[in-house]
Every structure is written in structure tokens, then in C-alpha cells.
Amino acid sequence: MSKQIIVPFGPQHPVLPEPIHLDLVLEDETVVDVIPSIGYIHRGFEKLVEKREFTEYVYVAERTCGICSFVHGATYCEGIEQIMKIDVPERAQYLRVIWSEFSRLHSHLLWLGCFADSFGFENLFMGAWKTRERVLDFMEETTGGRVIQGTSKIGGVRRDISSERLDKMVKDLDILDQEMKELTTVFLHDDSVRHRLRNVGVISREDAYHLGAVGPTARGSGVAIDMRKLGYGAYDRLNVPVITDSCGDCLSRCTVRAKELFTSTDLIRQAVSKIPDGPVEVKVTGAPDGEYFTRAEQPRGELVHYLKGNGSKFLVRSRIRTPTLTNIPPLIKMLQGCELADVPVIVLSIDPCISCTER
Amino acid sequence: MTAQAQATTIIDVGKLVGSVEHYRNEGYRLVQIGCTKVGDTYEINYSFDKDYHFENIRIVVSADTEVPSISGMYWNSFIYENEMHDLFGIQVRGMNIDFKGTLFRTSVKYPFSQPPVTVTKGDKP
Amino acid sequence: MAFFEMVRTALRTVLQQPVTILYPAQAAKKTPISRGHVVHDGSKCISCSICVKKCPSQAIILNKEAKTWQIDRFRCVVCNSCVDTCPTKCLSMDTQYTAPAAAKGIETFTITYVKPPKPEKKDEQKP
């Protein structure tokens, strides 16, 4: 039995774009235990509901996270709409799906890039981010913002996309698909990548399920949970395939995300083919009275917005449970027993988004 | 847009562990534990999900009630329970990993149990 | 096969234009609806102060006596909220982003709007 030492990891670390701190308890080179400490980005903006009217809180909800900004905004709006029983126009629902799927593309491409960087494949990192710019270009052309879209609104969306623009977008998707295909071929079939990721950070199906893993982390272990199956927004009128992989290691999680890129482009095509004409917003009067748990599929997994109003302009509580928060216990499980050199890869494999985790 | 069925059962603190055990045996996963301050009491929601079927149990406690931890059934509950303790000041008994108030280090102690600060609109930048 | 794949990629990379925008030399990528900064048109502003109320980060100060409309560019989150709610459309979003600066400052616009002689609207603007 060798002596145990504790190695601190973070908050400022070359592979981490965001601060999280892990105390790694090591026995020789093997990690035996991990103590996470978070709170480096805790701003406490859930408390802002007491100061901002519920219509203005949308801007705050959108700035929960810079990567999945649109999903947060839309999920919050949907929660309020459910409480107030507002019927959102069809077109707005489809537009939300289109923007959500573009968010997913942007987030997954970003993650693939950062992940490639974590195992030292710089070229692939650059390639992924080059492709991602196409998605961001579309975002900016239709919403006016690159990462903070700002198009969510209670009762609909703030901008419409013209049908010509939608048709052009579908044509552009083919180029995007082609580029992503080349990119994901490297991730899924390159020998050096496979050797680096296979059997690293394994978590079994049972563990993943009972420890509350969501999103690609769960689906990489064979747990088919995808909140888009709930049929919120316009997802109930679209065919959403749930991608799973059975090995539960870093390569599986990578495979799931790589394949989801293509389901996202497919969903966008489906949405564009079905989108009806009509208004994109309805007028909202009154104030929310009641409570609702909105669940949506963020790029990282299941997102829960709990909203409670008491009939005044100010909500009583907004509670945001983000996927990374619930993916931390599975991460601890994955890290136990791994090598010290694998820690950065495993930490990145759950796609940690610390900014939304700590709110 | 279809609203999801969201059943919420209000139970006593004493029955919490039993109810959670029931969900655990049924194969539900823990979605979240969230706390809300309503007046002087705190509502704690435990949400469970199985095959997209979403259920809640709720306990209503006062600030000095000690809540039993459910980390025996759901190992991952420690993160929510520590959060509840750090932000609301609710004492949770028997957590498997107790951060003792260091998970979220905030400038205000138990910020969510404090009254809201007055609105400072239009102040000079 | 992998060799041909590589040659194909290499050839394509050599032949096609570089993706890099040589930024300071070339113009930045922008779209007509890019959110850059808020512009105020003093000749249309009726000092209704709806923008002040709707601003989520309280970056706008309106002084009715001095007839000035001020915005703190280092507090404005460019959310388009004021532009959407302005009743007279005196606010608009320009695509040019605010330039980086070594010191923070507040930008001041003067309101030159004069209320028409027929007092129909209920605004507090002195004629």
C-alpha cells in the first residue's frame, strides 16, 4: 500500500476553459478518490427573479450560459407559457427547434474541438472550430448575435426567418454535413484517437442511470434518455432518433456526440419542410400564477427549469438544474481508478459547462 | 405544445425516506432536489423520472427542521443537498459527502433565505 | 485508400481560399442585423423613459431637464430590448460594435425633439 497524495487540479488549468477545482487523491499514478469543489462561477442570479419582472428575466436566463444560451432562454419562456397557458404560434415553435438544433451543432462542434485539444490533436481542434464558424454565421444572420442569440420571448420568438433564407439554409446544410462527415471520420476511425479514448473513463449502464447521468454522458453508456422525446416545442411532430452507444467510455461519448451532429441537421431539414406560415408571437398579458418544471434537452443533457409564480410581476423562484451539475457524480465515478494522465480527457468527456452549473 | 403531467405529492418529513426508497425500488432516477422559500417555510421538491414519467414529492419545512439525507438511496443526491444547505441554510442530516458549507462560498451567508435587496433601478453607473 | 484521402484533402486545402479573415486589413464579418451598439436619434425622442425601464442592466439614463439621453456602453448588454420597445423608433441598432477603450465612459446624446403645438400625447416633455 503506497502513500496517498493529493494533487489539486484547477481552477486555472490549460485544458479547462472554465474554472472547476478537483482534489485528486492519488496512489502512485492512480486516482483513488476525487473531491470536486465548485462555486467559482456562482453568481446567484436565480435570486434576480425578485428584482426583474418575469418578461425581463428572459435576458438573464439567456445569459446563464454562452454556449447553450438559446436553449436556456427558450426553456424559461416555455415554462412561463405553460404556467400562463399561452398557445405559442406554430411557426415560433418550429423556429425554436431550428435554433435549438443549431445550438446543439455549435455546442457539439465546440466540444469536439476542445476534446481534440485535450488529447493533443491540435489540427482536429482547429478543424472543428473552423466548421463551427459556419453554424455561427447562420446564427448571426438570423438572430443578430453570435453566441448570445437573444431571440427568445415569452409568447414566441423575437425574429422571423424568411422562407428564402430557410431554403438557402437547407442548401448550406449539405456543405456543413460534408465538412462534419470528414471531421467525425477522424474522431471515430482514426487509430491514434481510438487508442487514446477506448476504455478510458468507463462507467457502466447501471451506474450511469442511478447516478443521474443525462445527455450524451448517459447515452454513451447505453441509457436512452433524450428529453426531445417528451415532445416539447415542435419536437412531437418531428422524428427524433435517440443515439446510444454501449461501451460507456470516452470514445462512446465522443461517438454519440459525433452522430448527434447529423441528427441535428436532419431535424433542421425536417423542421424546415414542415414549418407553417403565420405569426411568430402572441401578446402576453397578466402574470404567471402557478408552478411548472420545464424539461428540455440541452446539448449536454436534460435541463430543468423550475418556475413558481404568485400572480405578481415577479416570480417567487426560478431554479435551474443544469445537466453538468447532475453529471458531476458520474464524473467522480469515472475518475476513480483512472490514471492521472487521463484526468483531463475524462473531465472534458462529460462536456462540463461550469457557467451554467453554478448559475 | 403538450403540457407534461407533473404529479406533486406533499408528504411529511418523517415519511420522506420511505417514499424515496419506494421510488428507488421502482427504478426511478433522481432528477433534482430543489428548494423554494415561500414565506417563512421552505418547500423542498424531490423530482424523479422513469421512462419520461415525471413525479415529484414535496416536503414543507421550517428553517430549523433537520432534513434527512437521501444519499443512502441516491448516491448523487449529495450535490443537491449541499447546495440546499449552502444557499438556503437547511440542515441535512447524514450526507455521504458533506462539504460543510464550502460547495458554494458566497459573500452572503445562506443568500436565498435572505429578504430581497431593494430594486436599484436607474442608479448612476 | 487513406493515402488518396490525404492527397485529396491536401490538394483541396492548397487550391481553395484560406478561411481566415485578415481582420484589421479586411473588414469584419457582419450581417445587416448584427447587434453592435444602440444609436439614439435626438430629433424623435419624446423622453418617455420606457427604454430606461426596460433596460435589463440599467445602462440608460434619461435626464428630462437637461434633455440628455445617456448610455453607459460598458454596461449595455446589447440585448435589443430598448430598440424593440421604443414607441417612436428613435433608437436603432447599429452593426458596428463599440471599440475597446482604456477608460470607461458614458456617451451622451442631446434630445432635440420639440413637442408639436397640438398637445395630444401625454408626455412630460416641456415644449
Next chain:
Amino acid sequence: MTYLQKSPWIVHYNASSCNGCDIEILAALTPVFDVERFGIVNTGNPKHADILLCTGSVNERNKVPLKNVYDMIPEPKVVVAIGICAASGGIFRECYNVQGGIDKIIPVDVWVPGCAARPESIIDGVVTALGILEQKRAKMLEKGSAGSIKAGEAV
């Protein structure tokens, strides 16, 4: 010391921002914007860096790491605060756990506005910072031999 003006290295620290500005910093490093053509390299080690790119409004827990990262950067150094949160706290200004700006903790040389700051904006900000870095370097040379700063005098 002349090599410094040609290839400034940056270190990035996220002091409780929403991630938007951080990914835009990374985007500025990647092919489409490619700041590496100016010799700018993103390093993970503050000891190698000249410019600190800082995002976010600084919360209770981030104060100390931010100060540490700043102290570890050798002189001359410049701090570029990126985004509205870094300048004033922005939309989160009224949150209980927010200090409201990088300048509450460390001196800031350049402010880059934007929510989220665009990569072009960040490039502009870094270019402005280079001018300031050059001035600081000249001042240091004036004060004495820049290579032999005594310990303790550096910060």
C-alpha cells in the same frame, strides 16, 4: 526584450463569466480569426504570459485565484477585461455574489465591451493592449535594467 513586442503570449482566466466571451476568445485563436498570425499564443501557464485576458464579473471565490494568476505573470504585463460583466457586472450587477468588475480586484488596462464580445473586438482589444505593453516596457527600461528586477519590486 525586443522579442516581446513581436510575440505576446496570452493567458485566459474565466472569473465567473457566462462562457460566451471565453468561447469567443478561443474562437479568435482558431482558423477564421487566427490571432496566431500576430504571434499571439494562448498559453495555460501565467508565468509564460504577457497579457491576461479576463472575463466575468468576479465572484467571492474567484477573487483569490484571479489575484494569484495576475501576480504570477511577469512584468511588464497588461490586463484586458473582456465583456460587459468584466467592465461593470452587466446584467448580473445586482447579484449578491458578484463583485462587479475586474477592476475591483486587479488593475485593468483595456476594456473590451460586448455581450458577448466579438472576436474582432477581442483582436482590437489585444492590439490596444500591445501598445500599452510597449509603453510599460519602455518605462521599465528607463527605470533601470529590465532584466534584473529585484524580487518584490515586480508587482
